[in-house]
Amino acid sequence: MDEQVAIPTRKQIIACRECGTVHQMLPLPSGRTASCTNCSATLYREQRDSIERTLGLTLAALCLFTVANLLPFMTLKLEGREQPSTIMTGVLGLYDAGMWPLAVLVFAAAILMPLLKLIALIYVLLPLQIGQRAPGMSMLFRWVETIHPWAMMEVFLLGVIVAYVKLADLATIELGVALFAFIGVIILMIAADRTLDAREVWNWVLPQATDDLIAEMGPGRLTSCHSCNQLFRINDADHPKCTRCGTDLHKRKPNSVAMAWALTVAACILYLPANTLPIMTVVHFGQGAPSTILGGVQLLIHAGMWPIAALVFFASVAVPVMKLVCLAYLLLSVQQRSIWRPRDRTLLYRIVEAVGRWSMVDIFMISILVALVSLGSIARIEPGVGAIAFAAVVILTMIAASAFDPRLIWDIAEERGDARQLVRA
Ligand SMILES: [Zn+2]
Ligand SMILES: [Zn+2]
Known part of the structure; x- marks a missing residue:
């Protein structure tokens, strides 16, 4: 009789990006998300036919993207004159000013x-769909994840809505086909982000590490790649690269605290000119006064547009201040080696990282207004230098949030014996 030999089943493992806890990956029903048991961050989302569905959505998005950029977005009608504009006219309007x-x-x-x-x-x-790997795919895929927060079409759309409401009193606005195509691209790209299972793409390059790596008693500490989330054992003295995506491997983001502090302080300094200098000037029949961010909110309140005033105030005033205060608090708490509520501080970090880009609404609104309202002596809108300072504040806080490593919060709790005994990378 044949003797059955038990083959140990190796499970793939993944480290939480926010607290470093290592988890075994278990198969889930399609569409379900696995969360970290320690800090509740999302670990991965199980998706059936992920590559095929994401590819379909992306191809459809690219077709609509072409329409959205070639046809007029909006047309302004005032005093018998018409001013159509595409997304690109806003860019050129800012450049000309x-x-x-x-x-x-x-x-x-x-764009x-x-x-x-x-x-x-x-x-x-596309090549993965027919079972092939494209040359340089790991570099490009790593890059897709890096540029993800900087593609801000949905924030741009919110800027369009604010601009539309602001102009509704001044002139007649006709919505163009491109605007609807643009909304279509946003919906398709959000759907593509949700169906994409990055693990499947990375597994094509090299399979994810298995739990043998934890049992392995070799030298070096368990380390997770910042880009593709592959796990390795490395020595602190080594400066190796990830064998899957080519990123430099570090136990924690290098100079995380110093870098995040420098960017936060720079953003605080620029916050003053951003709020005191005018962000734009509306010139109507040769007359006009420059307005600041808060001045713009006041104008909206006087015009009775409360919901839009509240939205602009929240995105342009409350969110940047909240981000600066929260970043400073997180950095101080790490420097003071605090063990107070690490889970809540990780959640705070997650919120700061997620909301940052929405502050760009005012900048996008200005670009649309500059493009639409350029009727020479009748009416025109000119951008102000305060807008540059404001955009710099938003960008600096976004980079500061990504420079901060939330795993430092958990390292301190672990060192001070105040964390659950978990395998961490
Ligand atoms: Zn976690
Ligand atoms: Zn990697």
Whole structure:
């Protein structure tokens, strides 16, 4: 009789990006999400036919993206004159007004980054669909994840809504086909983000590490790749690269606290000119006064547009202040080696990272207003230098949040014996 030999089943493992806890990956029903048992961050989402579905959504998004950028977005009608505008006219309007940093920013966030993300995803996924790997796919896929927060089409759309409400009193606005195509792209890209299972793409390059790595008693500490989440054992003295995606491997993000502090302080300094200098000037029949961010909110309140006033106040005033205060608090708590409520502080970090990009609403609104309202002596809107300072505050706080390593919160709790005994990377 044949003797049955028990083959040990090896389970793939993954480290939580926010607290470093290592988990075994278990198969889940499609569409379900696995969360970290320690800090409740999302670990992965199980998706059936992930590559096929994401590819379909991305191809459809690229078609609509072309329509959204070539046809008129909105047309302004005033005093018998018509001013159609595309997304690109806003960029050119800012450039012509001498505001090239804003022109570059709007071009990157509303056009270039979403387009590059779509093309890179198609380049990676199309060959995988027929069982092939495209040359350089790991570098490109790593890059898709890096540019993800900088593709801000949904924030741009909110800017469009604010601009539309602001102009409704001044002139007649006709919505163009491109606007509806643009909304379509946003919906398709959100759906593609949800169906994409990054683990499946990375498994094509190299399979995820298994739990043998934990049992392995070799030298070095368990370390997770910041980009592709592969696990390794490395010595602190080594400076190796991830064998799967090529990123430099570090136990924690290098100089995390110093870098995040420098960027937060710089953002605090720029916050003053951002709020005291005018962000734009509305010139109507040769007359006009510059307005600041708070001045813009006041104007909306006087016009009785309470919901939009509240939205602009929240996105442009409350969120940047909240981000600066929260970042400073998180950095101080790590420097003071606090063990107070690590789970709540991790949640705070997650919120700061998620809401940051929405502050860009005012910048996008200005770009649309500049493009639409350029009727020479009748009416025009000019961007102000305060807008550059404000955009810099938003960008600096976004980079500061990504420079901060939330796992430092848990390292301190672990060192001080106040954390659950978990395997961490
Ligand atoms: Zn966690
Ligand atoms: Zn990697």
